[in-house]
Amino acid sequence: MxxxxxxxxxxxxxxxxxxxxxxxxxxxxxxxxxxxxxxxxxxxxxxxxxxxxxxxxxxxxxxxxxxxxxxxxxxxxxxxxxxxxxxxxxxxxxxxxxxxxxxxxxxxxxxxxxxxxxxxxxxxxxxxxxxxxxxxxxxxxxxxxxxxxxxxxxxxxxxxxxxxxxxxxxxxxxxxxxxxxxxxxxxxxxxxxxxxxxxxxxxxxxxxxxxxxxxxxxxxxxxxxxxxxxxxxxxxxxxxxxxxxxxxxxxxxxxxxxxxxAMVPPLPQAPDDDGLSDWLSEQKSVVYMGFGTITRLTSEHIGSLVEVARRLSDHHQVLWKLPEEQQKMLPPRETLPDNLRIEKWVPSQLDVLAHPNVKVFFTHAGGNGYHEGLYFGKPLVVRPLWVDCDDQAIRGQDFGVSLSVDHPETVDADDVYDKLTRVLEDDAFRERAEHFGELLRAxxxxxxxxxxxxxxxxxxxx
Known part of the structure; x- marks a missing residue:
């Protein structure tokens, strides 16, 4: 040796x-x-x-x-x-x-x-x-x-x-x-x-x-x-x-x-993303929904989130990372709102969060996602999943960077739409998120x- x-x-x-x-x-x-x-x-x-x-x-x-x-x-x-x-x-x-x-x-x-x-x-x-x-x-x-x-x-x-x-x-x-x-x-x-x-x-x-x-x-x-x-x-x-x-x-x-x-690799992490970054660049405002690899949404959850996207359609596009097996519970494709883009996987969530046209991150607040969203200055709406997610969710609220949904077990469309709209329209959330982004990068x-x-x-x- x-x-x-x-x-x-x-x-x-x-x-x-x-x-x-x-x-x-x-x-x-x-x-x-x-x-x-x-x-x-x-x-x-x-x-x-x-x-x-x-x-x-x-x-x-x-x-x-x-x-x-x-x-x-x-x-x-x-x-x-x-x-x-x-x-x-x-x-x-x-x-x-x-x-x-x-x-x-x-x-x-x-x-x-x-x-x-x-x-x-x-x-x-x-x-x-x-x-x-x-x-x-x-x-x-x-x-x-x-x-x-x-x-x-x-x-x-x-x-x-x-x-x-x-x-x-x-x-x-x-x-x-x-x-x-x-x-x-x-x-x-x-x-x-x-x-x-x-x-x-x-x-x-x-x-x-x-x-x-x-x-x-x-x-x-x-x-x-x-x-x-x-x-x-x-x-x-x-x-x-x-x-x-x-x-x-x-x-x-x-x-x-x-x-x-946050532990972020050199970006872009996935330069060849099948046109996703080009699509993001064509939009004015995108809500990104990604709930990690553990979350299991029901058909009721999925129906509520489709309705939320529909209500956002006047001003915002929605990019939703939804696993293929859960996509089987979606309503018929022809009934989905035009502003909703669904992907079974995104080549790099970090590349998505880094894009300037992504305005809010709807997340389960796992340790990585919570910090990565803020690293790129994105305010959050949180549907906490379990254990550490609840701890990060309450800190996000206390520090002015996020709001948590009231009924994560049911995903109430009215509540989710209200939280997303408030975070999108109140500049204080963005400003606080950008402040913590500067700290995380430094x-x-x-x-x-x-x-x-x-x-x-x-x-x-x-």
């Missing part, structure tokens, strides 16, 4: 919301000519990872097939309904009960362990939701960086009472959808959220799962310190968060937290993130 090698190993699940920022970062390091880049992920992500090579190779290391419990796009309809229900705590509980399945990470841990033994990384860059990733790094004492696609408090605030937290007491608990500006009732709800989360693990069923988790940890030889509530933060060399301080409620930021803004994005990586002691030249 060449003692001068300094391999960097990225680790992520294949879910696009988790994977994409690390793809941008890996490509940036490749663009700079950094050698010995590796990326471990599920087999599903092979082609995307291999495509990140710019100058120096990014080598793919397979973690095998997707684990259903950790891939929301594979969940059955019953699970989807449970994790996206409008009670924040019940949805939070459903996510924990479904995804806390210790046996499912055994193969991932062993595969990654074998990859690490072969690659011998000097540094690992691990997506924040990838538990087995930081467990391997901590156990094998490999320096690592954590990548976070949410607002920073999401990973710095404890979900349970009496545990270490980097945010002050009374700070909104992640997934609660609560504002920092709480009344007495909301403060009580916030405290109960923590207690009820602890209570989830006190049930007989979950105690058995915890017992199984302990057995598996011992079997795999996972270091005890990897189990600490804030292990992924405490043991990281740096925490890369794709946001800025001003997009979260204020709290003292730990020194290792590096807020680098944070440095992929360039700043790469500088952090390359400046760490683990990669110092000896």
């Amino acid at each position: 060449d003692s001068t090698r300094q391999p960097i190993l990225f680790v992520s699940y294949a879910e696009s919301g988790l994977l994409n920022p690390l793809l941008v970062l890996a490509a940036e390091l490749s663009r700079r000519g950094v050698e010995d880049l590796w990326f471990a992920a599920d087999e599903k992500a092979r082609s995307e990872i291999e495509a990140t090579t710019v100058k120096t190779p990014v080598e793919f290391a397979s973690l095998g097939d997707v684990v259903s419990e950790m891939s929301a796009v594979t969940w059955d309809d019953e699970t989807y309904q449970a994790v996206t229900q409008r009670s924040p705590f019940k949805a939070h509980r459903a996510v924990i009960e479904h995804s806390f399945a210790p046996e499912t990470r055994v193969e991932k841990y062993r595969r990654l362990e074998a990859i690490v033994d072969e690659v011998k990384p000097a540094l690992m860059v691990i997506e924040s939701m990838c538990q087995f990733g930081y467990e391997v790094a901590i156990t094998k004492k490999i320096p690592f960086v954590l990548g976070v696609p949410f607002v920073p408090s999401n990973v710095l605030t404890s979900h349970v009472p009496f545990a270490k937290s980097y945010t002050p007491r009374g700070f909104p608990v992640p997934h609660s959808g609560l504002s920092a500006n709480m009344n007495l009732s909301q403060r009580l709800t916030n405290e109960l959220f923590r207690l009820r989360t602890l209570g989830i693990f006190m049930s007989a069923k979950m105690r058995e799962v915890v017992k199984e988790d302990n057995r598996i940890r011992e079997e795999l030889g996972i270091a005890p310190e990897a189990r600490q509530m804030m292990a992924r933060i405490d043991h990281a060399e740096a925490v890369l968060c794709y946001s800025v301080p001003e997009l979260d409620y204020p709290f003292p930021l730990p020194e290792k937290l590096r807020l680098v803004g 944070a440095g994005g992929r360039s700043a993130a790469a500088d952090v990586i390359l400046g760490l002691p683990a990669l110092a030249t000896h």
